[in-house]
Amino acid sequence: MIAQIALSLLLGVVLLYAWAQYRRSPIVTVLSCAVSLIGFYFVWFPSHATRVAELVGIGRGADLILYVWACISLVVLLNLHLKLRTQHELLTQLARSIALANATPDPSRISSLTEAQTSQPRYRLADGPRPGQTADQSA
Amino acid sequence: MRDDHFSSTWVVCPAYNESSAIVSVITRLRQAGHDVVVVDDGSSDDTRQLASTLATAVVSHPVNLGQGAALKTGIDFALAQGADVIVTFDTDGQHRDSDIPRLLDALVRNQADFALGSRFLSEPLNMPRMRRILLWGATLFTVATTGLRLTDTHNGLRAMTRRGAQALRLRQNRMAHASELLAEIARSQLRYVEVPVTIDYTTYSLAKGQRTGDFVMILLDLLAGKLYR
Numbered sequence: 001m002i003a004q005i006a007l008s009l010l011l012g013v014v015l016l017y018a019w020a021q022y023r024r025s026p027i028v029t030v031l032s033c034a035v036s037l038i039g040f041y042f043v044w045f046p047s048h049a050t051r052v053a054e055l056v057g058i059g060r061g062a063d064l065i066l067y068v069w070a071c072i073s074l075v076v077l078l079n080l081h082l083k084l085r086t087q088h089e090l091l092t093q094l095a096r097s098i099a100l101a102n103a104t105p106d107p108s109r110i111s112s113l114t115e116a117q118t119s120q121p122r123y124r125l126a127d128g129p130r131p132g133q134t135a136d137q138s139a
Numbered sequence: 140m141r142d143d144h145f146s147s148t149w150v151v152c153p154a155y156n157e158s159s160a161i162v163s164v165i166t167r168l169r170q171a172g173h174d175v176v177v178v179d180d181g182s183s184d185d186t187r188q189l190a191s192t193l194a195t196a197v198v199s200h201p202v203n204l205g206q207g208a209a210l211k212t213g214i215d216f217a218l219a220q221g222a223d224v225i226v227t228f229d230t231d232g233q234h235r236d237s238d239i240p241r242l243l244d245a246l247v248r249n250q251a252d253f254a255l256g257s258r259f260l261s262e263p264l265n266m267p268r269m270r271r272i273l274l275w276g277a278t279l280f281t282v283a284t285t286g287l288r289l290t291d292t293h294n295g296l297r298a299m300t301r302r303g304a305q306a307l308r309l310r311q312n313r314m315a316h317a318s319e320l321l322a323e324i325a326r327s328q329l330r331y332v333e334v335p336v337t338i339d340y341t342t343y344s345l346a347k348g349q350r351t352g353d354f355v356m357i358l359l360d361l362l363a364g365k366l367y368r
Contacts, residue, residue: 085363092312095200096212099178103216105196110220111174 007043011036014072021079024086028079035075039068145243148173149195149222151213153206154230155180158189160343164230165193171236173226176216178209196220207316211309218304225304229295231343238336242298245334252303252329255289256296260335267340280358281318285325289333293317296336303329315360 018032042049042065049061058064150173154161161177168175177190181203191197198216200209210227217225224243228234234256242254258266274293281292295317299307306327311319324331 082363088312089310091202092204092208095202095204096208096215099198099200099212100216100219103176103196103198105176105220109174109195111172111195 145223149217153209158184178213180209205312208312251332253331254298256294256336257291259290
């Protein structure tokens with residue numbers, strides 16, 4: 001009984017966590033909820049677990065529950081991986097902001113600016129292909 | 140901008156430890172009259188110093204983030220400079236600056252927002268067989284997932300209008316950015332066109348380029364990107 005209550009509490013925490021994650025990743029929430037609800041059921045009806053375990057070719061119900069826990073761990077691992085990605089995206093934005101803030105182009109090197117002074121567009125589409133160029137073969 | 144001329148064209152060159160190739164690449168682009176922004180992606184060699192003497196501007200990531208992140212930074216920079224057209228160009232020497240006018244022509248002639256280089260519309264030079272098979276697989280994958288009708292999905296030479304660049308939401312930092320960019324083009328529903336370009340396969344560019352195992356990582360990155368908002 002003590003073990004059942006302890007496991008149920010842990011599974012409840014997993015459910016709460018899954019619910020809190022819904023806005024960020026619905027897939028993780030759905031997977032976590034499914035796995036922990038199955039866990040709940042088997043914790044309180046171990047004989048059913050044994051029956052299902054025998055049905056799918058696993059010897060004991062306890063082993064099946066162990067596998068369910070392994071599944072939860074994998075889902076949590078996936079969620080952690082995805083969270084790391086989000087962190088990395090933030091790092092990217094930060095690094096990009098720093099890079100762009102420190103970049104100061106030398107106006108004298110910008111061709112378009114220099115040519116704007118002579119009011120000549122730098123690139124103009126000619127009526128036909130330019131010398132040394134084939135006609136447009138684009139798909 | 141859709142017009143018969145572009146007054147401000149910026150070439151974005153992402154660079155990571157490219158000190159042996161960058162000088163000739165940037166010199167040729169500058170001689171052709173292009174504004175070039177080199178995005179140094181946290182190189183540990185003297186790529187940044189070499190680029191700063193040649194390029195119109197150098198933007199430096201404080202840490203290495205990946206080619207996709209470097210492209211996005213370069214595109215953001217070019218947009219901030221008021222670019223009408225942005226060209227992406229690899230810094231390992233595999234692209235030819237003479238292909239850029241063709242891309243710009245294709246944008247105007249087809250009233251397109253994206254002109255994508257394709258090595259398979261012209262005769263590829265010295266392409267290893269394994270590379271050909273991998274690219275063929277990548278093309279099938281892209282056609283299946285985005286519905287775009289393309290012949291070459293991993294070509295770093297592209298041109299896009301300002302409107303096209305602004306429509307892209309790029310989040311993939313590493314090699315999966317090429318597939319993501321195409322998915323974004325499909326999502327934007329803007330017009331795209333493929334243009335034949337030549338890729339020069341050298342020992343150096345092949346060593347710098349993607350390896351077979353990278354394609355597995357690209358698939359995993361794309362999958363993870365789909366799982367998370």
